[in-house]
Amino acid sequence: VLPPELRFACFRFLKHALGCYYSYCYFEITNTDGLNTNNLYDAVQLYLSSFASTSCSRLSLSRVCNSSSTTFVLSNNDCIADVFGGVSVQWKHVVAQSQSQDSPWGEKRSFTLWIRNATGTVSSTPTWTTMDKANDIRRKNRERLLYTNSHGGWRQVPFKHPSTFDTLAVDPERKRDIMEDLRDFMAGKAFYQRTGRAWKRGYLLYGPPGTGKSSMIAAMANFLGYDIYDLELTKVHSNSDLRELLTTTSSKSIIVIEDIDCSVKLSKRLKAEQATPRSAAHDSKDGNNNTITLSGLLNFTDGLWSCCGSERIFVFTSNQIEKLDPALLRSGRMDMHIYMSYCSYPALKILLRNYLEYEDKDLGKAAVSSLQETIERAKMTPADISEVLIKNRRNKEKAVSELLMVLKARAERNEKYGGMREGCELNGVEDEEQEKCALDGSEEGSHDDDDSCY
Numbered sequence: 001v002l003p004p005e006l007r008f009a010c011f012r013f014l015k016h017a018l019g020c021y022y023s024y025c026y027f028e029i030t031n032t033d034g035l036n037t038n039n040l041y042d043a044v045q046l047y048l049s050s051f052a053s054t055s056c057s058r059l060s061l062s063r064v065c066n067s068s069s070t071t072f073v074l075s076n077n078d079c080i081a082d083v084f085g086g087v088s089v090q091w092k093h094v095v096a097q098s099q100s101q102d103s104p105w106g107e108k109r110s111f112t113l114w115i116r117n118a119t120g121t122v123s124s125t126p127t128w129t130t131m132d133k134a135n136d137i138r139r140k141n142r143e144r145l146l147y148t149n150s151h152g153g154w155r156q157v158p159f160k161h162p163s164t165f166d167t168l169a170v171d172p173e174r175k176r177d178i179m180e181d182l183r184d185f186m187a188g189k190a191f192y193q194r195t196g197r198a199w200k201r202g203y204l205l206y207g208p209p210g211t212g213k214s215s216m217i218a219a220m221a222n223f224l225g226y227d228i229y230d231l232e233l234t235k236v237h238s239n240s241d242l243r244e245l246l247t248t249t250s251s252k253s254i255i256v257i258e259d260i261d262c263s264v265k266l267s268k269r270l271k272a273e274q275a276t277p278r279s280a281a282h283d284s285k286d287g288n289n290n291t292i293t294l295s296g297l298l299n300f301t302d303g304l305w306s307c308c309g310s311e312r313i314f315v316f317t318s319n320q321i322e323k324l325d326p327a328l329l330r331s332g333r334m335d336m337h338i339y340m341s342y343c344s345y346p347a348l349k350i351l352l353r354n355y356l357e358y359e360d361k362d363l364g365k366a367a368v369s370s371l372q373e374t375i376e377r378a379k380m381t382p383a384d385i386s387e388v389l390i391k392n393r394r395n396k397e398k399a400v401s402e403l404l405m406v407l408k409a410r411a412e413r414n415e416k417y418g419g420m421r422e423g424c425e426l427n428g429v430e431d432e433e434q435e436k437c438a439l440d441g442s443e444e445g446s447h448d449d450d451d452s453c454y
């Protein structure tokens with residue numbers, strides 16, 4: 001038996017010797033610091049719950065008020081391995097009886113983070129990364145909000161639109177491109193910083209009514225986990241009101257201006273501004289007693305003001321892109337112009353899958369080739385097609401045969417009248433009216449179906 005001094009010396013020697021091979025540092029993250037609750041503890045819990053479900057066999061489940069998902073919590077003394085920047089770490093959840101009066105539950109909860117540390121330097125990076133990731137998870141789990149402007153401020157309601165990129169009937173390749181663009185944007189903090197650009201992105205969605213522009217915005221919000229600010233320009237009275245409204249929007253949000261071609265007469269304003277630049281700069285009143293100007297709006301989308309707040313997406317929608325001011329369309333202003341087209345066959349397949357749970361193989365060869373052949377000529381919007389499918393969804397065969405009938409009728413009518421003006425292609429518009437529209441439309445010129453700008 002070694003005397004105590006020698007035992008202690010041996011212990012220190014062994015510890016030092018082993019430390020040459022494996023040195024560890026660890027952080028203890030307790031649920032309170034004695035007085036206040038520790039946000040980092042909650043963040044770690046949330047972060048671990050995102051992957052603990054696949055790595056652990058024993059988990060506690062919980063669901064927080066206003067959250068849309070269940071949280072997995074590591075059980076007492078359970079460990080989970082993780083990696084940060086190529087370094088292996090280990091998390092351990094420890095629940096111990098507390099002697100302290102401060103602990104309301106009579107127990108002390110903590111996470112211990114073990115980091116294998118070859119260099120001997122201690123880094124707290126994993127804890128910050130965890131905090132960021134937890135914030136992302138929290139945002140995705142919580143209810144999204146839809147803000148609308150009224151009486152000079154924002155009014156919010158829970159946003160529960162069920163549209164997602166899965167339910168959206170858009171060509172899969174195009175959908176993938178948009179999703180990749182959004183993903184790059186979200187992960188682009190360092191890129192935007194390095195290139196000296198404001199962390200924002202602008203999308204212009206254009207196309208006939210009922211092609212899914214609003215549904216696309218909802219799908220974007222659900223995909224990113226962002227809130228939506230639906231800006232009604234007709235309720236904004238001046239550039240300074242607009243600035244006030246936009247500065248009070250939060251980061252990680254989508255700011256939407258629907259039907260920008262009819263919200264306010266921005267093109268006319270631009271001309272007025274050019275004629276009287278001084279008065280425009282001072283928000284002078286125009287004939288309509290309304291003083292939002294295109295430059296006021298653009299100051300926010302790409303001027304100095306665009307940098308207050310970060311991670312913002314601007315989405316403008318329009319049914320008639322040709323009516324928009326070229327200043328709004330010039331390159332670099334809206335990063336992506338997305339044409340929402342009439343329903344194509346790949347998009348129709350998505351609708352058939354969503355509404356009837358039909359795949360190609362369920363349709364039969366004859367139906368597939370008839371649908372493929374008529375869909376492009378019919379120029380029907382996904383909204384029109386959805387109506388036919390919803391109406392007949394209890395009888396799938398009937399739904400397909402009726403759809404074929406409607407498509408053929410539309411295709412023939414289009415051929416007869418040589419294409420129609422988009423505004424007339426609403427459900428329920430009578431033949432005679434459509435005929436009239438077809439004739440009127442020929443004067444204005446048809447819609448530019450070229451989607452090459454996307």
Ligand SMILES: Nc1ncnc2c1ncn2[C@@H]1O[C@H](COP(=O)(O)OP(=O)(O)OP(=O)(O)O)[C@@H](O)[C@H]1O
Nearest residue numbers: 167168169170208209210211212213214215382383
């Ligand atoms: N691409 C699509 N994918 C799935 N559903 C769609 C699509 N387009 C339209 N719909 C259906 O039609 C309805 C109307 O679509 P939505 O409001 O998104 O069209 P829009 O292009 O915004 O029309 P508007 O120009 O009139 O505002 C939606 O409720 C949706 O169910």
Ligand SMILES: [Mg+2]
Nearest residue numbers: 213214215258
């Ligand atoms: Mg819409």
